[in-house]
Amino acid sequence: MDIAEQTGPDQAERRRTVGLLARATPGELRTAWETLPEKPEAKPIRGPETGLVMVRGRIGGGGDPFNLGEATITRATVMLASGTAGHAQALGTNKEAVRLAAIFDALWQEPGTRDFVERELLSPAEARLAAEDERKAQETAATRVDFFTMVRGED
Amino acid sequence: MYVAVKGGETAIRNAHRLLADRRRGDRTLPSVTIEQIVEQLGLAVDRVMAEASLYDRPLAALAVRQSRGDLIEAIFLLRAYRTTLPRFGTSVPIDTAKMLVERRVSATYKDLPGGQLLGPTFDYTHRLLDPSLIADTPVEEPERREATGDAVMRVADILAHEGLIESDGEFPEDHQAGDITREPMEFPMPRDLRLQSLARGDEGFLLALGYSTQRGYGRTHPFVGEIRIGEVEVEIEVPELGFSVSLGRIQVTECQMVNQFKGSAKAPPQFTRGYGLIFGQSERKAMSMSLVDRALRAEEFGEDITAPAQDEEFVISHSDNVQATGFVEHLKLPHYVDFQAELALVRKMRADIEAARNGDNPMQEAAE
Numbered sequence: 001m002d003i004a005e006q007t008g009p010d011q012a013e014r015r016r017t018v019g020l021l022a023r024a025t026p027g028e029l030r031t032a033w034e035t036l037p038e039k040p041e042a043k044p045i046r047g048p049e050t051g052l053v054m055v056r057g058r059i060g061g062g063g064d065p066f067n068l069g070e071a072t073i074t075r076a077t078v079m080l081a082s083g084t085a086g087h088a089q090a091l092g093t094n095k096e097a098v099r100l101a102a103i104f105d106a107l108w109q110e111p112g113t114r115d116f117v118e119r120e121l122l123s124p125a126e127a128r129l130a131a132e133d134e135r136k137a138q139e140t141a142a143t144r145v146d147f148f149t150m151v152r153g154e155d
Numbered sequence: 156m157y158v159a160v161k162g163g164e165t166a167i168r169n170a171h172r173l174l175a176d177r178r179r180g181d182r183t184l185p186s187v188t189i190e191q192i193v194e195q196l197g198l199a200v201d202r203v204m205a206e207a208s209l210y211d212r213p214l215a216a217l218a219v220r221q222s223r224g225d226l227i228e229a230i231f232l233l234r235a236y237r238t239t240l241p242r243f244g245t246s247v248p249i250d251t252a253k254m255l256v257e258r259r260v261s262a263t264y265k266d267l268p269g270g271q272l273l274g275p276t277f278d279y280t281h282r283l284l285d286p287s288l289i290a291d292t293p294v295e296e297p298e299r300r301e302a303t304g305d306a307v308m309r310v311a312d313i314l315a316h317e318g319l320i321e322s323d324g325e326f327p328e329d330h331q332a333g334d335i336t337r338e339p340m341e342f343p344m345p346r347d348l349r350l351q352s353l354a355r356g357d358e359g360f361l362l363a364l365g366y367s368t369q370r371g372y373g374r375t376h377p378f379v380g381e382i383r384i385g386e387v388e389v390e391i392e393v394p395e396l397g398f399s400v401s402l403g404r405i406q407v408t409e410c411q412m413v414n415q416f417k418g419s420a421k422a423p424p425q426f427t428r429g430y431g432l433i434f435g436q437s438e439r440k441a442m443s444m445s446l447v448d449r450a451l452r453a454e455e456f457g458e459d460i461t462a463p464a465q466d467e468e469f470v471i472s473h474s475d476n477v478q479a480t481g482f483v484e485h486l487k488l489p490h491y492v493d494f495q496a497e498l499a500l501v502r503k504m505r506a507d508i509e510a511a512r513n514g515d516n517p518m519q520e521a522a523e
Contacts, residue, residue: 018396019401022403051241052243053244054244054246055210055389056245056247057248059324059346061309061311061411063322063323063325064325064347065347067245068249069205069208069209069351070336071210072214087393089400090402091389091405135299136255136257137304138299139299140257140302141300141301143274143276144270144271144273
């Protein structure tokens with residue numbers, strides 16, 4: 001089965017969804033799940049299972065790749081009764097969070113539940129991440145050095 | 156004569172039970188949590204992740220707790236855990252140019268796009284013990300200032316515009332990035348494998364080697380082009396989706412060392428470079444790595460190999476502290492039979508010399 005075929009042109013949206021599901025906190029995923037009026041049956045196809053991803057860097061920052069070291073990653077694939085497959089993966093070892101993320105990935109692909117996933121999970125997670133980044137950027141900006149030239153002796 | 160025996164099971168069991176007790180310490184004090192270690196001993200956690208070559212803060216914190224703060228033991232634990240997991244894939248190379256920068260300093264340019272961002276640094280502190288930390292006194296929220304949103308430009312790119320610096324580092328087109336966890340070590344070793352080894356190498360060892368280059372043992376005339384610390388996206392190609400997706404972010408420290416020139420009759424002189432990239436926040440290690448990376452490129456630049464830091468077999472073979480501690484520490488395990496052999500030998504040598512002295516004449520070579 002090829003999910004890419006199912007999604008077709010909204011690849012960028014799918015990328016955003018999968019990326020946000022990877023970064024949603026376990027609490028956010030659980031809350032959204034609890035808010036969900038009708039909990040779907042989700043059959044596990046693969047996982048949730050934890051393994052490694054080899055993280056690559058580039059020599060000099062932009063040169064050829066080299067293997068920097070590994071990171072833990074957890075992934076899951078589920079299938080809803082409707083036949084829609086959901087897939088999720090995230091850094092770390094939280095299997096329950098990734099299983100929920102896979103279910104939400106499937107629900108996002110179904111027209112009837114896409115708005116719910118967007119409203120209750122993706123939008124709040126996106127807003128939180130943006131706020132965290134903004135706060136960090138502002139805290140860092142406060143440590144920026146403002147150089148000033150010393151006035152020389154001549155009056 | 157020593158006869159092989161077995162035993163010690165009860166002693167070992169009780170020793171481990173005692174270890175667990177000492178690890179816990181005074182039961183009237185609260186136990187330190189994984190979250191507290193991640194949050195409050197974050198740089199120890201980062202060191203364990205970097206040298207274990209496994210990015211996972213909670214697991215690294217668990218290792219720190221289990222090892223009673225013995226970081227090399229913690230690194231060993233995390234390395235061992237890593238071997239129990241399958242590898243699902245390889246990431247798209249991280250893009251440090253798109254880093255969400257928490258700190259960025261350059262020692263070569265005062266005014267550079269993005270500015271000098273000090274971030275949470277020990278630099279410019281007075282290194283005075285702070286008694287206020289004995290009590291749990293409240294800590295102020297950080298100051299904030301409107302972020303400019305300016306791109307934090309790479310120093311190498313500034314110099315590259317004029318052709319004053321060598322490029323980032325490219326291999327011939329057919330080169331595949333090697334992996335020291337999958338292939339046996341061979342020398343000479345290409346730079347990608349050296350960088351992988353150095354990234355997991357012992358901070359103290361790399362620091363000492365980097366320092367040795369500054370003191371004249373393989374001088375490289377370094378300047379810190381820039382150091383940057385921050386979060387980058389880790390992306391992976393997902394075959395089921397047919398495109399790459401983000402797995403989340405990791406924090407890394409990058410050091411671009413700018414070193415003195417290399418040129419030839421054909422090519423005008425250019426700055427050369429050393430590169431350091433480390434999991435987590437570890438400026439000292441990233442700087443040391445970039446110094447050693449540059450020193451190890453001696454042959455590439457036709458420099459004389461005269462110093463330990465330029466000797467790749469020496470550096471790479473001894474930089475891994477898990478291997479090093481394993482071989483050094485195995486010496487304390489029972490060597491009773493080996494030692495009996497040595498003891499018998501030295502007794503025989505002494506007896507032979509004694510006999511020769513007494514004129515029994517069993518010939519000189521007996522003592523050899």
